[in-house]
Amino acid sequence: MIAIGNDHTAYEMKKAIMEYLDKNGIAYKDYGCNEILASDYPKYAKLVGRAIQNKECNMGIIICGTGIGISITANKMKGIRAALCHDCFSAEAARLHNDANVLALGARVIGTGLAVKILDTFLHTDFSKDERHISRIKMMEED
Numbered sequence: 001m002i003a004i005g006n007d008h009t010a011y012e013m014k015k016a017i018m019e020y021l022d023k024n025g026i027a028y029k030d031y032g033c034n035e036i037l038a039s040d041y042p043k044y045a046k047l048v049g050r051a052i053q054n055k056e057c058n059m060g061i062i063i064c065g066t067g068i069g070i071s072i073t074a075n076k077m078k079g080i081r082a083a084l085c086h087d088c089f090s091a092e093a094a095r096l097h098n099d100a101n102v103l104a105l106g107a108r109v110i111g112t113g114l115a116v117k118i119l120d121t122f123l124h125t126d127f128s129k130d131e132r133h134i135s136r137i138k139m140m141e142e143d
């Protein structure tokens, strides 16, 4: 189950992403927002992060204007590895090397077509499970 959260900048991008998920029979839960009025991205980052922490969902998609604020917020949460990706190479590496569990996108940075392609890459790439990557991911959680 994929958790989706976004601020007001992401209306069109989220629509395209939900169409892609529906078309591919991929289950998701929309944590908002669904307004075009100014909204606070940290709130939605946290809703998605919590859904993953409590295992309601196993992956997330978060979107704000740049993808920066929402990914910074999500990455402060234990167990959340949010990757801000605006190209398919990064999306693939984020899964292969970092076992990223959240894809962050910037709705004001890229178009919806590329966003969907990046998401498709992210969802179709498994973590490599290489020892060196497992060990580095463990190190992320250490003080």
Ligand code: RB5
Pocket: 007, 009, 041, 064, 065, 066, 067, 068, 069, 070
């Ligand atoms: C909203 O204006 C904008 O600051 C937000 O969408 C995001 O880009 C923050 O990082």
